[in-house]
Structures are given as structure tokens and as C-alpha cells.
Amino acid sequence: MHLDGVSDSFPEIASQLASIAKGFHSRGWLLGTSGNLSAVVQRQPLRLAMSPSGIDKGELAPTQVLTIDDNAHLVSDHAAKPSDESLLHIRIVKERNAGAVLHTHSVWNTMLSDLYASDGGVSIEGYEMLKGLQGVKTHEHIEWLPIIDNSQDMPALAEAIAATLKQQPSAHGFLLKRHGLYSWGDNLAQAKRHIEILEFLLETLGRTLLINNNKR
Amino acid sequence: MHLDGVSDSFPEIASQLASIAKGFHSRGWLLGTSGNLSAVVQRQPLRLAMSPSGIDKGELAPTQVLTIDDNAHLVSDHAAKPSDESLLHIRIVKERNAGAVLHTHSVWNTMLSDLYASDGGVSIEGYEMLKGLQGVKTHEHIEWLPIIDNSQDMPALAEAIAATLKQQPSAHGFLLKRHGLYSWGDNLAQAKRHIEILEFLLETLGRTLLINNNKR
Amino acid sequence: MHLDGVSDSFPEIASQLASIAKGFHSRGWLLGTSGNLSAVVQRQPLRLAMSPSGIDKGELAPTQVLTIDDNAHLVSDHAAKPSDESLLHIRIVKERNAGAVLHTHSVWNTMLSDLYASDGGVSIEGYEMLKGLQGVKTHEHIEWLPIIDNSQDMPALAEAIAATLKQQPSAHGFLLKRHGLYSWGDNLAQAKRHIEILEFLLETLGRTLLINNNKR
Amino acid sequence: MHLDGVSDSFPEIASQLASIAKGFHSRGWLLGTSGNLSAVVQRQPLRLAMSPSGIDKGELAPTQVLTIDDNAHLVSDHAAKPSDESLLHIRIVKERNAGAVLHTHSVWNTMLSDLYASDGGVSIEGYEMLKGLQGVKTHEHIEWLPIIDNSQDMPALAEAIAATLKQQPSAHGFLLKRHGLYSWGDNLAQAKRHIEILEFLLETLGRTLLINNNKR
Numbered sequence: 001m002h003l004d005g006v007s008d009s010f011p012e013i014a015s016q017l018a019s020i021a022k023g024f025h026s027r028g029w030l031l032g033t034s035g036n037l038s039a040v041v042q043r044q045p046l047r048l049a050m051s052p053s054g055i056d057k058g059e060l061a062p063t064q065v066l067t068i069d070d071n072a073h074l075v076s077d078h079a080a081k082p083s084d085e086s087l088l089h090i091r092i093v094k095e096r097n098a099g100a101v102l103h104t105h106s107v108w109n110t111m112l113s114d115l116y117a118s119d120g121g122v123s124i125e126g127y128e129m130l131k132g133l134q135g136v137k138t139h140e141h142i143e144w145l146p147i148i149d150n151s152q153d154m155p156a157l158a159e160a161i162a163a164t165l166k167q168q169p170s171a172h173g174f175l176l177k178r179h180g181l182y183s184w185g186d187n188l189a190q191a192k193r194h195i196e197i198l199e200f201l202l203e204t205l206g207r208t209l210l211i212n213n214n215k216r
Numbered sequence: 217m218h219l220d221g222v223s224d225s226f227p228e229i230a231s232q233l234a235s236i237a238k239g240f241h242s243r244g245w246l247l248g249t250s251g252n253l254s255a256v257v258q259r260q261p262l263r264l265a266m267s268p269s270g271i272d273k274g275e276l277a278p279t280q281v282l283t284i285d286d287n288a289h290l291v292s293d294h295a296a297k298p299s300d301e302s303l304l305h306i307r308i309v310k311e312r313n314a315g316a317v318l319h320t321h322s323v324w325n326t327m328l329s330d331l332y333a334s335d336g337g338v339s340i341e342g343y344e345m346l347k348g349l350q351g352v353k354t355h356e357h358i359e360w361l362p363i364i365d366n367s368q369d370m371p372a373l374a375e376a377i378a379a380t381l382k383q384q385p386s387a388h389g390f391l392l393k394r395h396g397l398y399s400w401g402d403n404l405a406q407a408k409r410h411i412e413i414l415e416f417l418l419e420t421l422g423r424t425l426l427i428n429n430n431k432r
Numbered sequence: 433m434h435l436d437g438v439s440d441s442f443p444e445i446a447s448q449l450a451s452i453a454k455g456f457h458s459r460g461w462l463l464g465t466s467g468n469l470s471a472v473v474q475r476q477p478l479r480l481a482m483s484p485s486g487i488d489k490g491e492l493a494p495t496q497v498l499t500i501d502d503n504a505h506l507v508s509d510h511a512a513k514p515s516d517e518s519l520l521h522i523r524i525v526k527e528r529n530a531g532a533v534l535h536t537h538s539v540w541n542t543m544l545s546d547l548y549a550s551d552g553g554v555s556i557e558g559y560e561m562l563k564g565l566q567g568v569k570t571h572e573h574i575e576w577l578p579i580i581d582n583s584q585d586m587p588a589l590a591e592a593i594a595a596t597l598k599q600q601p602s603a604h605g606f607l608l609k610r611h612g613l614y615s616w617g618d619n620l621a622q623a624k625r626h627i628e629i630l631e632f633l634l635e636t637l638g639r640t641l642l643i644n645n646n647k648r
Numbered sequence: 649m650h651l652d653g654v655s656d657s658f659p660e661i662a663s664q665l666a667s668i669a670k671g672f673h674s675r676g677w678l679l680g681t682s683g684n685l686s687a688v689v690q691r692q693p694l695r696l697a698m699s700p701s702g703i704d705k706g707e708l709a710p711t712q713v714l715t716i717d718d719n720a721h722l723v724s725d726h727a728a729k730p731s732d733e734s735l736l737h738i739r740i741v742k743e744r745n746a747g748a749v750l751h752t753h754s755v756w757n758t759m760l761s762d763l764y765a766s767d768g769g770v771s772i773e774g775y776e777m778l779k780g781l782q783g784v785k786t787h788e789h790i791e792w793l794p795i796i797d798n799s800q801d802m803p804a805l806a807e808a809i810a811a812t813l814k815q816q817p818s819a820h821g822f823l824l825k826r827h828g829l830y831s832w833g834d835n836l837a838q839a840k841r842h843i844e845i846l847e848f849l850l851e852t853l854g855r856t857l858l859i860n861n862n863k864r
Contacts (some may be wrong), residue, residue, distance in 0.1 A: 023706070027676075028243075028684035032348035032412035049277035056405065058239070064861055067846050074749035105345055109419050111427065128798055138800050139826065150344055151353050168420050178355065189704065197680035211759065211858050244459075248564035248629035272621065274455070320559060323636050327643065366560055368570050394571065395560035426643050460675075464780035464845035488837065490671070527686050537777055539852050543859065582776055610787065611776035642859050 006151065009096040013039045013049045014062035016188050020102070021051065025058035029104040029199065033178065035085040039188050040093060046070040048089060053082035058108070070094075084154055088182070091158040095165040098184035100191040105180040108203040113147050113175035113210075121146040124201050132197035133172045134190060145198065146171055149180045173198050229255045229265045230278035232404050236318070237267060241274035245320040246417065249273065251396065252299040255316040256309060264287040264305065268296035286310075300370055304398070307374040312382040314400035316407035316410050321396040324419040329363050329391035331425075337362040338391070340417050348413035349388045350406060361414065362387055366395045389414050437474040445471045445481045446497035448620050452534070453483065457490035459535040461631065465489065467612065468515040472525060472531040472618050478502040480521065484512035502526075516586055520614070523590040527597040530616035532623035537612040540635040545579050545607035547641075554607070556633050564629035565604045566622060575629065578603055582611045605630050661687045661697045663711035668750070669699065673706035677752040677847065681705065683828065684731040687748040687836050688741060694718040696737060700728035718742075732802055736830070739806040742799050743813040746832035748839040753828040756851040761795050761823035763857075769794040770823070772849050780845035781820045783839060793846065795821055798827045821846050 017037045024030045033054050041047040050066050051057070067075040072086035083089075089101045116122045124130065125142040133143060146164045151157045155174075164174060172194050173183035183198055185191035223349065240246045249270050257263040266282045267273070283291040288302035299305075305317045332338045341358040349359060362380045367373045377398075380390060388410050389399035399414055401407035412416045449469045450587065456462045465486050473479040482498050483489070499507040504518035515521075519589060521533045550553045557574040565575060578596045585588045589608075604626050605615035615630055617623035665685045672678045681702050687697040698714050699705070713725040720734035731737075737749045749820060772778065773790040781791060794812045799805045805824075813822045820842050821831035831846055833839035 027414070031416045032345065032409045034345055034348060034413075034416075056408070081705075105416070107423060109418065110343065110345070110420050111424055114424070115427065126826050127758065128824070129680065129682060129758070132682055136776055139798055150355055154755065173243055176344070192704070193680045200676070200679045200682075200755065202751070204758050206423075206427065207755060208762070209856075211854065244632070246626045247632045248561065249563060250629075250632075272624070321632070323632065323639060324635050326559065326561070330640070331643065348538055366571055392560070394558055422639075422643065424505060460848070463848045464777065464841045465847075466777055466780055466848075499719070499722070539708070539848065539855060542775065542777070542852050543856055547859065582787055608776070610774055638855075638859065 008182070009052060009115070010041050010049060010067070011062065013018055013041060013188070014065035017049060017051060017065055018060045018062045020188065020192050021057040021060040024102075024104060024195070025056075027106075027107045029195075030057035031105065032170050034105040035103050036085055037100075037102050038086070038089040038093075039191075040098070041067065047091070048086070048092070050082050050086055050089065052078075053083045058116045087154045088161060092163050092165070092182065092184050095162055096184055098191070099186045100188040101182065101184040102191045102195050103180055103182045104195055104199065104201075106199055108206045109175060109181040109199065110178060112202050112206055113179065115180075115206075117147050117149075117177045119147075122202070122205065124205065127201060127204070129197055129200055129204075132193055134185065134194070135170075143167060143201075144171060145202075146174045148176055150177045176186075185187065223257070226257050226265060226283070228279065229404070230258060230281035232268060233265060233281055234276045234278045236404065237273040237276040237406050240318075240320060240411070241272075243322075243415075245322045245411075246273035247321065250321040251319050252301055252305070253316075253318050254302070254305040254309075255407075256291045256314070256382045257283065261308070262306070263291060264309065266298050266305065267303055269299045271296070294366060303370045303374045307378050308381070309369060311378055312400055314407070315402045316404040317398065318398040318404075319396055319398045320411055320415065322415055322418075324422045325391060325397040325415065326394060327421055328418050329339065329393050329395065329397075331422075332394045333363050333365075335363075338418070338421065340421065343417060343420070345400075345413055345416055345420075348409055350401065350410070351386075359417075360384060362390045364390055364392055366393045366409050434535060440523045442473050442481060442499070443494065445473060445495035445620070449481060449483060449497055450492045450494045452620065452624050453489040453492040456534075456627070457488075459631075461627075462489035463537065466537040467535050468517055468521070469532075469534050470518070470521040470525075471623075472530070473499065478522070478525070479507060480518070480519065480525065482514050482518055484510075485515045487512070511610060519586045519590045523594050524597070525615065526614050527594055528616055530623070531618045532614040532620040533614065534613045534620075534627045535612055536627055536631065538631055538634075540638045541607060541613040541631065542610060544634045544638055545609050545611065545613075547638075549579050549581075549609045551579075554634070554637065556637065559631055559636070561629055561636075564625055566626070567602075572576045575633075576600060576603060577634075578606045580606055580608055582609045594620065601605075631643055650685055650847065657691050658715070658850050661689060661836070662713035664785045665697060665699060665713055666708045666710045666840060668840050669701070669705040671710040672750075672752055673704075675847075677754045677769075677843075678705035679753065680759065682753040683751050685748075685750050686734070686737040686741075686837075689715065693811070696734070696736065696741065698730050698734055698764070700726075701731045702857075703728070710831060725819065735802045735806045736809060739810050740813070740830065740832050743810055747834045748836040749830065749832040750829045750836075750839045750842055750843045751828055754847055756854045757823060757829040757847065758826060760854055761819070761825050761827065761829075762820070763811075765795050765797075765852075767795075770850070772853065775849060775852070777848055777852075778841075779847055780841055781802055782808070782833065782842070790820060791818060792824045796822055796824055798825045806844065 036051045038048050038050045048068050050068050068082050092101045122145045128139045130141045181193040250266045254264050254266045266286050267285050284298050308317045338361045344355045346352050346357045399410040468483045470480050470482045480500050482500050500514050524533045552644045554577045560571045562568050615626040664750045686696050686698045696716050698716050716730050740749045770793045776787045778784050778789045831842040
């Protein structure tokens, strides 16, 4: 399976979503039906392939992937319902012209979203891994990962996210406090790469915090 | 495989139990034949599909799953014997009208059951992941996870568990001190989701304890 | 595959050894060709199925498993050579009348073998997981895991191990300092169970040491 | 699959590279398209099988593996381009007469390359696992793992690496600061073994740093 395309057909995209879901669940980033995944199928009008609500991501089947419109309504009849966070995916797609959006709940992203909440974000600088973020050419890059307060009011949260994305036009992702990480890309392959890079860097930052007081 | 049903036939339930066992063993939550899994096959009279005692959970075959009655006696002849903790599963099924009960031994649940034993439980609050617990609608929820002293006297332990469950009618699980985590659900899918959510939150709490003294 | 037998034929034993090796390698307990595995094929005269030296344990094929005698010599021609530590396996088989011996190099067993070396061993007490060790009926059991100095002189090391096993007749395993863990059982299933239990408990002890200074 | 050969044909080597890539990605050592892998196909003139740039290492297919010459140019037409770090692989092959070179980005190697950067390297001593490094016969060996400053100037970095390798003729690997680990071997099996050994030892050192202040 190649992960390179907005232009792929829906079955191919659904299969990619299921494969990424299974892999991330195995790493512990989508436990307990948490997290969600989407990819643009069509731009005009917007059609988004979206993981359904309340499904075990380690068991997600391509046939369970839904198609929604830009109001997060199901385009075709389906027994499942779209994730409550579909509005956030749609907003990110629009703000960033993204082709795919992924959202993970890892232990490290949850912890760092809490530890750095009062700073409004996490600054990540000087790591080679930063070059895995689209457009970054050197480890000397400074990535600012904004932290946004968590909320159950999805339209309000979508507004807060849109405002943050406008203020931070070069951010490749953001954290919701004590909730999780969102990242995106031109296509699923790029979005997956961004999640892996950011999860790696957050774990590295977290473990470095721990070890720094204990060195020699 | 879909994990959604008390109404499933025994072969389907046994297959789900084996699949969950394999996955949890792979995560290190059922090492060394520890832990056990059950699901209700029939309510009147009670028939419980139960993992056998002393079996490697990474190798559990559906044909090894036993059927027991509400005295934890085997319903049909079988070379294997039911887990000593079957009485605890039966009691939880009755107290909570549960359709499935899962019990894991992870490093983090063992540690936190010890660290917080003198408090009588662990309080978990403010995490989005709490919404994975049945009936919880917001991250502002406070989950109290009771800790019960460990014992080898199964009838006495069953009584202690029943008393705790009556006192804490909204608890989604409990810890046995230096022993492990019990959770349950209306069906196996929900019980699996609860275990994943609680394991995630216990690891997050444990790592946060560690990091808090070391931040900046 | 069932893991229950000294009486199994060699092909079955070799297949079990390969399966355990693959699983332990995946957990990071046999990285870089480290560790080794054996099982008794015949007692009189002794014939031991033994993993070969210098093989990637994640790739071990049943056909690569060797048969050695009680001098650690190959019984039949084979391109591979037996592990240097074969003498240790043979000695443990004789001292404990074991049916299988497994040796792992995990990060946690390496660390604890170092941290507690000056105490001569690690005491593990009060954990339910202890009941996974053969003959242990309660979590109130105290397991003393002796630590033996590492050496490249295999006959001398075999003597030191034999002396320790005689002094500690109820020990289920031992650590070699900054080297690894040995455990055994009546058969491969039991030896595998003991390794999983001891690895779990060593990780739990190690992480508890870390967290204890940081609690509240 | 056996991992023992420079003399293997290209399809076999490409298949081995893909298999190692998948395994390391699964361990979190090649996240987000990071890292790269190579093996010598022919010495005169030099032909190197090389992982392409920007590919998900968990999805690397043997047909995606490229062949490059000693200027890091593609030998045959291919849609993909070789990794920017190909020059480093070629230099290591020449300096060490290596048959294979592997480069990983793990959380622990990133952290230790940073923590010990001011010392110019990490000293690893007294561990049995050191014997997994080619030519090391005893745990009393001292391995010096040099740390080289990271750079985006590949020809300059290749020179710095060559100078370090000449100064440290017995080093089995090196770290690039906040970037990752390079190791090599006579063939892919040996290079894989070296990476596993060094990753294990770096994690052990890192966790030991953490725990040392907290023991009893």
C-alpha cells in the first residue's frame, strides 16, 4: 500500500485509514476508541473520509469508514455516526488546505499538553527529527506546538483552533490540554509522518525533562 | 470480528476472548499466565465463558475457553480448571449486571495500586480519555478507582469487592493492591475499552508523578 | 502450539524454542543475538535442545536448534556451534532437574542486577504475580533472586551457579551482574512463565524505586 | 531469510533491508521516514543498495531500494531519490570496509547524544551485551561511542565522520548530536546486531542515570 494520495479513490483511502489506525493503536496512541482519522476525498463540495465514533481503532475495517460533508453530516446512510470531533477535522482541512488530519491520544502528548499548558505551547528546537515536518530544512528550526484548552463545545473549540492556526501559520500541529495531539498533511502519508515525528519529539522532551536533574 | 455482544454465540465469544487475551498479552498486561477474562453467555441460569487457569494468554485458543455456572463450577467436562478468581468475575457480573469482566496485571496498575493504597483509591480527573468510560460525557468527570486489599481467600475477597461496588456505584473498575486491575462492561467491546482507558490513565498518572518534581 | 512438554519430540521442542525466542526478541529481551534457550529432549543420557551461538533470536528457525550432550558437545554434525553458555544450562538442568532453561537480557534485569549487586540479590515480596512461580501459593511469599558476579570463565561460572542454587534451594531464577536473568521450569511452558513473571517484577521494582522519591 | 551476506544478490539484499526497516520502525527507531539503511552490492566499482529518501520505513518495499555509486548518484533510473545521508554511508563503507551501514533515530540515542555531547562521546563499560560487538570477547571491554556535532552540510559531515573514525579505530558506531546513531558491520546481520546492542546499552545507561539518584 502506498500512502501518497488525495487523488486516490475512496476504497483506497479507507484502507489507508484502517492501516494507520491499526498501527497507531498498536503503539498505544489510540487506546479505548480514542482519537480519530480523516482524509479528503473531494474538495468541491468537500467530502471527507472519517473514522466512525466509538470504534476500536485496532479493529477498524475499511467498510466502517464514513463519508461526511462540510457540516459533518453523513453523505450516505450508515449505521455508525461520525466522531464528535469531525468539526475540528473539517476546520483544520479548511484552514490549512490539508488533505488528511490525524488525532492521537498518547501518554506523552497528554502529559506534555498538561505540563506546558501555562506556557501556551511547547517549543521544540535543535533536533534532526524536526526535518520530518514539511518544509523544515534544518535541525536548527524552532517548532512551536500550541496548546489549546480542552472543551466539549465542538463549535467553540473549532473556533479556538481556527484562531490559533491563523496566529501560528507555520505550526504543523497543536495539542489540546490533557486531551491529545492533532496534526495534518497534504495527504495521509504526510499526516502520518507528522504524527510520528511529533510523538517522537514529545517523548524525547518529556524523558529529557526527567533525566536532566539526574545527570552525573 | 466485531466485539459487541452478549447475544453472540459461545464460539464467537470464545474467539473474542482469545483475541483480547492475545492483544493484552502482547502489551505486557497478562504476562506469565496472569489475569483472566470472562463474558456472559446466558443470564438465567448464569453461564459464563471463562479463561482457564494456568494458560499462557498469548496462546489461548477459543477451544480452551470454559463455561462455568454461578458457583464457578464447570458446566461441561473439561480437562482444564477455571481460574481461582472466577468467583470475583461472577460477583462483578451480578453487582453491575455486566456482560463481560476483564482483569489485567500491568506494571503501572501494580505500582499505582501500591502507591495509593493508603488513600483507599486513585482519583482521576480532567482527562479527555475519561470520556471512554461508559456514561461519562466530559473530561471534567472525576473517576474514583477504589483500591481493595489483596487476599487469597476468594469468597472473602468477593464480599469485599461487592461491598466496595455498592459504596461506589459509579466506579468503572477497581484495583487489588499489588495485584491488578478489574474492569467490566455491558459486553466485551465495552470491557476492553474500559481496560484500555484505565491502563492509559494509570500510566499517565504514574509518569506525571515522576516528572512533576523535575519540570524546569 | 502447546508448551507443555519434556516428552515432546525434538521437532516440536525446536518449534517451541523458536516461537519463544521470537516473542522474547520482540519484547527486547534477546536483542543483538543475546540470550539463549534450551529444553531437555532426553535424560539418560542427557540430550539438550539448544539455541545456537550468534543467531538473531527474532529469526531463529527450528532447523537451527542444536542437540548437545552433557559436556555441551554437539551430538550430530551441524554448521552452527552451541552457545558458550551451554555449560550453564546443563548445570541448571542437573541442579534443579529442570526440563527447560531460558536466559534473557532485558534493560530492567541488567539494571537491577547492577543496582542490587552489593546486596547479593534482590528480594521481591508481596506481589500477586509471585504466584506465577511454581509452588508459590500466596502473594505474601518472599522470593530471593540471587545475583552472581559475571565471568567469561564458563566452568568457573557454572560452579558459582551450582553453589548458589544449593544455598538457595527455593530460588526460581538468578541474575548475572550486568548480564542477565536465568530461569527454568519443568518444561518450556513453565520456564517461559517464570521469565515473564520475573521480568515483570523486576520492571515493577525498578520503576517503583524511581517513583518513590517523587510521590506527592 | 538469512542475514549473512555481502555476496547475496541485490533482490535478497533489498529484501533484507526492507525486513530490518520494518522491524526497527516497529520498535520506534525509524519513525516519520527518519533513518536510513544500506548494504554493499559490489566493491569495484562500489555499488550500494540504499533506502530511498522520504519513505515510511514500516512500508518499505524491496522494489523501492535504490542502487547508488560512490558519488551517491543513482546507477539506474528510478522515480525515488537517494537519502541525503548517502554520502555518510559511502564514507563509512570506505573507512571501515563495511558491508552494511544502519542509522536509527531512537528516543534514547537522541537523548544520550545530547546529554553527553560536551564529553565528546559516551563510555560504555562492564556490560555482557558489549560482547555482541564484533571482536569484543569480554564484558570488561570499554566501548567509546563518539558524538559528532550535527550538520546539514553533508560533505563536511562526511569529513568529520571520517576524521572521527580514523581517531577511534575500534569504535563500532557513533552518535550525531540530537540526531541519531550510526553503526555498521561486515554484512547486514552484523550491522543489525550492532544497532540492537548499542540501542540496548544506550537505553540501559539512560535509565540507570535516572534511577541512580533514587535508589533506597
